[in-house]
């Protein structure tokens with residue numbers, strides 16, 4: 001096992017290049033299974049979730065080669081298996097995209113129920129509701145989702161809840177279905193648009209991605225030969241923007257799409273942070289003081305739930321009391337107890353956290369309770385006085401490429417050490 005050892009406090013200054021979006025890559029790579037040919041995907045983040053996914057695609061018969069750390073060539077002409085390997089699948093949440101991709105290609109699929117972060121129950125009932133609307137039969141036996149969809153036909157599907165996963169999974173399943181599928185109340189996240197752009201580049205007919213109504217006209221096949229570049233990771237970008245503000249730093253966050261960051265940019269400005277944006281970068285200069293604010297996380301374009309733990313660290317430094325309402329997940333405040341060990345004053349009641357600010361954090365041994373909470377604990381270590389040890393960093397390695405290198409290049413003092421030491 002490994003842990004991060006962080007000596008704080010520090011101030012982050014300089015430039016950081018943002019990697020490709022994890023939540024786009026883990027959907028685009030399974031989508032390549034629907035293409036009977038060669039797909040070239042650039043700006044793929046070299047993170048654990050992607051490495052596991054590429055391993056799964058290989059086990060299904062795909063020929064995976066890497067031109068460099070971030071460019072993947074996926075040849076799916078020999079893909080011959082619709083049963084995803086249980087041991088690999090259960091280690092990542094986004095494995096559910098294999099369902100939509102495999103039934104689009106084979107008309108059947110067997111994939112174990114998703115694993116991933118543990119913050120509240122993570123159902124896939126909306127995915128299943130949509131597959132059944134398209135004519136599939138879905139059974140769950142011994143933790144494995146088994147789908148028979150020999151004749152997928154277009155359907156009108158209204159999602160009961162705005163779900164990124166269900167939106168993308170149903171888009172995948174509908175690409176070659178007979179007729180038109182309409183997904184209403186669909187998620188509008190940038191990674192939904194990115195997957196639609198990849199599929200359309202391969203010959204699909206998807207309109208409306210990025211709005212709450214997506215129309216997919218089924219086509220006979222998807223041709224290979226296309227190249228797609230994964231969009232920048234808005235959550236990694238937001239993590240560094242918040243860290244710059246929290247450490248009283250001045251950081252230029254590069255290779256991003258500023259429009260994707262609008263809800264965070266607006267909130268940082270409200271908190272007294274200076275934010276300068278240009279075509280493909282945002283510069284964050286911390287303010288003298290952090291003003292207390294109220295935040296509610298919502299589906300895009302609302303404030304991202306995946307930045308909720310990180311911004312809590314910043315709110316801990318604000319003058320006065322702030323609140324965060326978690327509008328997406330049932331319970332995403334497990335990390336609060338870890339932050340309290342460092343001196344944070346947070347009271348959690350269900351989906352609302354009340355943060356009593358103007359606290360100086362002190363270093364302590366803490367653990368990552370999920371991917372984004374892990375990033376927040378690292379950020380707390382940067383801000384805290386003294387030594388912080390963060391364990392369970394396997395979560396962080398799932399979603400942040402070269403996290404330690406990028407932070408140390410900005411002036412942090414973090415080392416990855418084996419816990420046997």
Ligand code: EPZ
Nearest residue numbers: 023094123124125126127161163164165166306328329371
């Ligand atoms: C994606 O998860 C992201 N993961 C999550 O990011 C992110 O928090 C989430 O979207 C919201 O933006 C990936 O893209 C791999 P949802 P997903 O379906 O698709 C309920 C990270 O840190 N729901 O949009 O699983 C669900 O319980 C991860 O990168 C149902 O009720 O999320 C939740 O309350 C963490 N039934 C809400 O909808 C369903 O069938 C949103 O879930 C599906 C979802």
